[in-house]
Amino acid sequence: MVSEHMQRVYLYAIVDGDAVLTTPVTGFTGVPVTLLPVEGLAAAISPVEMEMLKDTAAAALLHEEVVEHLMTERRVLPVRFGAVFSSVEALTAALRARRSVLVADLAWLDGQVEIGVRLLWDGEARRSRAGDTQQEDDVLSPATGPGSQYLRARMQEVAVESRLRQQASRLAERCEQMLAPFVTALKVRVLATGQMPVSIACLVKRDAVAALVDAVAALRALEPDIQAVCTGPWPPYHFVSDSQGES
Amino acid sequence: MAPEQRSNGAGRTSQAMSERDVSLLELLDRILDKGVVIAGDVVISVADIDLIYLGLKVILTSVDTLEKNRARYALGMTAVVSPDAEAQRTGVASGE
Numbered sequence: 001m002v003s004e005h006m007q008r009v010y011l012y013a014i015v016d017g018d019a020v021l022t023t024p025v026t027g028f029t030g031v032p033v034t035l036l037p038v039e040g041l042a043a044a045i046s047p048v049e050m051e052m053l054k055d056t057a058a059a060a061l062l063h064e065e066v067v068e069h070l071m072t073e074r075r076v077l078p079v080r081f082g083a084v085f086s087s088v089e090a091l092t093a094a095l096r097a098r099r100s101v102l103v104a105d106l107a108w109l110d111g112q113v114e115i116g117v118r119l120l121w122d123g124e125a126r127r128s129r130a131g132d133t134q135q136e137d138d139v140l141s142p143a144t145g146p147g148s149q150y151l152r153a154r155m156q157e158v159a160v161e162s163r164l165r166q167q168a169s170r171l172a173e174r175c176e177q178m179l180a181p182f183v184t185a186l187k188v189r190v191l192a193t194g195q196m197p198v199s200i201a202c203l204v205k206r207d208a209v210a211a212l213v214d215a216v217a218a219l220r221a222l223e224p225d226i227q228a229v230c231t232g233p234w235p236p237y238h239f240v241s242d243s244q245g246e247s
Numbered sequence: 248m249a250p251e252q253r254s255n256g257a258g259r260t261s262q263a264m265s266e267r268d269v270s271l272l273e274l275l276d277r278i279l280d281k282g283v284v285i286a287g288d289v290v291i292s293v294a295d296i297d298l299i300y301l302g303l304k305v306i307l308t309s310v311d312t313l314e315k316n317r318a319r320y321a322l323g324m325t326a327v328v329s330p331d332a333e334a335q336r337t338g339v340a341s342g343e
Contacts, residue, residue: 014283057271064274080282094285102283116273231273237281 009091010048011083012066013235016075016106018042025069028052028059033066036088038095041102044070045091048084067235071113075106078235101241109240112184113233115202115209117216119171120227123194130163131156165190168197171226175200175219182212187238201238209233 010028018037027033027046035042044066053059060081067078085091095102168191175198176186185203192199204212209232216230 011285014285057275060274060278061271063278078278078282080280080284081278083285091285098285105283114277116276234273234277235282237277240281240283242284 008048008050009045009085009088011079011085011091012044012046012063013070013079014077014095014102014106015042015044015070015073021070022073023069025066027066028062033070036091038092039099041095041099041106043091043095045088050084053082053084064235071235075110076235077102077105077109077240078237080237105240109203109236112203112205112236112239113209114236114238115204115212115216115230115232116234117175117179117198117200117202117219118196118229118231119175119198119219120195120229121197121223121225125225126164126167127160127194130160130167133163164194164197171222172198172200174222178219179212179215182208182215185239203236203239204233206233 012027012033015035017040018035021033021035024032028048029046029052031046033044033046036045046066063081067076070076085094172188172190176188179186179200179202183202183204187201189199191197202212213230216228219228220226
């Protein structure tokens, strides 16, 4: 078990080149983030004590502030929160093993940012309407015994869920069509929660962000009860390659 | 993202909290599940609970809060609460 008071190395991001930062940024433990050179790349790191990661929200915000600061100076690959290494040597070895993927990602993501788009609807009203429609479509004879009543109710729940998912999928397809001209890539989630039919991460060139925001505004016209939330620009978290090297 | 720095007036306290809630949700949705994975050699756990699991609980709470308030967000570079949603949220924001 790792001691919570032992200082270790926290990794915020991978950046292009190892030149010293123009403007210092403070990381965990209150000391400036430094760049560790690794074969043409650099790892943005600072010491960390495990205790500091217990307040997840505060630690997450600090992680993000450091990454966004780095974004102002050079190309950045944001690292997932919580990458802690026992030593600089251990981190260097891990980076060397993935160097080619990291270099390719830096080139692909150059000049682009991530914009988050979430569509919200009234989930309860939608579910109620879908249930009413399902009852109208139900041609089975009324259930009599408790077993058949239970099964009938379950069947109706499944049918309502399926109907809502179909609606959300159709909405997602229309969103993709409307946003496609403005983005390099999209990652779409359908019905992540009952109130959120569509959630999209958009990879977009910096100079196309304003046009994308205008396009998101138009999404509200798709259906009367749709609300659209747009956030960013974020570092391109959704678009870096995964541990298998696939983006 | 530092949403609290984007508030520019005393009358926007509740709004700043809303922006922070939304931005934190968006942030957690990214940094706990996305981003470069360089396998660290330390397993992070807090009170024997995996930190990622702990983070997911934070996300679910935030989503629920977002949905319960049903705030209407104007569009912009950051999510901003519109005046009618702000009225609905009176007395609620500080408790979330």
